Amino acid sequence: MNRVVALRAGPAVAEPMVEVRGLSKVYPGGVEALSDITLNFPKGKLTTLLGPSGCGKTTLLKIVAGLIPASAGEVSVGGRKVTGPGPERAFVFQDFALLPWATVLRNVAFGLELRGTGRWEREATARRHIEEVGLKGFEDAYPHQLSGGMRQRVGLARALAVDAEVLLMDEPFSAVDEQTRRKFQEDLLALVAGKGKTFLFVTHSIEEAVYVSNRIVLLSRRPSRVSEIIEPDIPRDLPPDRIRRHSAYIDTVEEIWQGLKRYLE
Amino acid sequence: MTLFGLRVPMVASLVLWAALWEVVGQAGATILIPPLSHVLVRLVEIVPTESFAEALGLTARAFVLGTGIAVLAGVPLGVLMGRWEPADRLMLPWVNVFVSAPLSALVPVIMALFGFGELTIVLTVVLFAIWIIVLDARAGARAVSPSLSEMAQSYGAGPLQAFAKVYLRAALPEILAGIRLGLVRAVKGVIIGQLLVSVVGFGHMFEIYSSNFLMEHMWALLLVLFALAFAIDGVFARLEKRVEYYAAARQ
Numbered sequence: 001m002n003r004v005v006a007l008r009a010g011p012a013v014a015e016p017m018v019e020v021r022g023l024s025k026v027y028p029g030g031v032e033a034l035s036d037i038t039l040n041f042p043k044g045k046l047t048t049l050l051g052p053s054g055c056g057k058t059t060l061l062k063i064v065a066g067l068i069p070a071s072a073g074e075v076s077v078g079g080r081k082v083t084g085p086g087p088e089r090a091f092v093f094q095d096f097a098l099l100p101w102a103t104v105l106r107n108v109a110f111g112l113e114l115r116g117t118g119r120w121e122r123e124a125t126a127r128r129h130i131e132e133v134g135l136k137g138f139e140d141a142y143p144h145q146l147s148g149g150m151r152q153r154v155g156l157a158r159a160l161a162v163d164a165e166v167l168l169m170d171e172p173f174s175a176v177d178e179q180t181r182r183k184f185q186e187d188l189l190a191l192v193a194g195k196g197k198t199f200l201f202v203t204h205s206i207e208e209a210v211y212v213s214n215r216i217v218l219l220s221r222r223p224s225r226v227s228e229i230i231e232p233d234i235p236r237d238l239p240p241d242r243i244r245r246h247s248a249y250i251d252t253v254e255e256i257w258q259g260l261k262r263y264l265e
Numbered sequence: 266m267t268l269f270g271l272r273v274p275m276v277a278s279l280v281l282w283a284a285l286w287e288v289v290g291q292a293g294a295t296i297l298i299p300p301l302s303h304v305l306v307r308l309v310e311i312v313p314t315e316s317f318a319e320a321l322g323l324t325a326r327a328f329v330l331g332t333g334i335a336v337l338a339g340v341p342l343g344v345l346m347g348r349w350e351p352a353d354r355l356m357l358p359w360v361n362v363f364v365s366a367p368l369s370a371l372v373p374v375i376m377a378l379f380g381f382g383e384l385t386i387v388l389t390v391v392l393f394a395i396w397i398i399v400l401d402a403r404a405g406a407r408a409v410s411p412s413l414s415e416m417a418q419s420y421g422a423g424p425l426q427a428f429a430k431v432y433l434r435a436a437l438p439e440i441l442a443g444i445r446l447g448l449v450r451a452v453k454g455v456i457i458g459q460l461l462v463s464v465v466g467f468g469h470m471f472e473i474y475s476s477n478f479l480m481e482h483m484w485a486l487l488l489v490l491f492a493l494a495f496a497i498d499g500v501f502a503r504l505e506k507r508v509e510y511y512a513a514a515r516q
Contacts, residue, residue, distance in 0.1 A: 062415075066419070067415050067418060067419055085418055085419045085420070089419070090420070091415070091420075093415070093416060094412075095412050097410070099431070100435075101437075110420060110430075111420040111421070114417075115421060
């Protein structure tokens with residue numbers, strides 16, 4: 001039922017936004033995190049990196065973000081080679097990474113503040129995105145006054161406010177409680193459908209990956225290689241409860257679990 | 266505190282020691298310890314004099330200037346060391362040496378280089394105060410969570426922006442703790458500097474009093490200086506408490 005695309009890059013479904021070629025990463029001390037990874041991330045889609053814990057998913061994401069250098073190979077975004085962080089990419093952090101001394105408004109506007117956008121303009125933009133993520137009324141609150149889920153909404157609004165074409169999300173919902181996480185996943189689907197942005201999403205939850213992804217890249221245990229690419233054949237326009245009961249959803253979850261099981265023990 | 270079933274207030278010990286001092290003084294055991302009551306009379310006598318006001322002015326000026334320089338140079342240096350390995354490698358051995366070295370021994374060197382004036386005293390204050398400020402700012406900068414610095418980087422902050430907008434603020438609790446310790450050391454510096462230079466300020470007054478065996482005057486002056494140091498520390502401790510709330514909320 002699922003189209004299991006051939007190993008490695010596979011045929012590009014859409015125009016690739018992020019291209020990874022022959023990427024390897026060896027940490028000082030000799031730990032080999034990634035080994036010769038070649039991947040395309042199609043434009044306007046959400047691609048998930050999924051694999052056993054400690055397999056280097058986050059390492060791959062941070063290399064794409066330009067936060068850590070690759071040992072070999074290269075990454076290009078929109079055809080341009082990545083040499084460091086850039087305005088066309090925005091990162092959403094697992095632990096939110098909010099400034100504890102700044103209000104929600106300033107946190108959301110922080111990316112624009114760093115770019116030198118004028119105060120009036122950046123705050124107007126920030127207010128729009130605060131409303132978009134459902135935090136209207138909390139503009140003047142401080143992070144420690146918010147719940148985990150609300151803090152991650154601030155992190156998401158900050159990434160949206162800089163209007164990057166590529167959103168890099170590093171286990172964004174893992175520090176959030178289960179109910180909030182489900183709501184987040186539904187909101188994320190709407191965001192992917194409505195924005196036309198390219199999403200790179202890291203998670204260790206199989207259900208989450210199948211629920212939100214257009215494309216799932218399974219990584220093997222360290223040193224990571226691409227072991228399989230799966231495109232869940234689930235109609236995305238169904239209501240959330242129908243998706244979770246759709247046979248394609250259930251089958252894909254099971255199939256991925258069978259594939260990952262061999263990496264345990 | 267309770268003693269033999271009776272509640273004894275905290276000031277009781279102070280009163281006890283003061284009484285002991287008075288008794289020893291009145292007994293005339295040694296010329297070095299005059300009775301406390303006589304000292305207090307001298308204190309009231311000395312404080313309104315012009316030479317006292319002049320010495321206090323000079324001390325305050327040297328203290329403010331010296332700590333100002335120590336803070337303005339020490340905090341950025343400490344944060345730089347905390348965030349940039351080469352700077353840390355280069356400076357840390359020196360900072361560690363100076364933070365525990367007997368700095369009074371260096372004052373004559375400063376004196377030889379910069380003469381017997383106010384400049385020497387200001388530099389002594391800097392010398393005493395700066396190292397602990399550097400060390401604490403460094404510790405604060407190192408404690409900034411990695412994801413916060415990655416966040417700054419990924420949203421395009423250059424090194425200067427990251428310093429001004431993230432590291433400095435994130436390290437503020439440690440920086441303030443360092444400044445407070447630095448202030449205490451600065452008080453030592455400003456007094457020791459004057460004692461060694463001994464031709465200006467309180468140092469000059471001490472010199473006159475001790476060479477003329479004016480023990481009552483000397484003790485009075487000491488009491489004033491102790492009280493000043495205590496007050497400065499107390500004021501800053503209060504200031505620090507007001508910032509502590511977000512050190513806890515930082516995680």
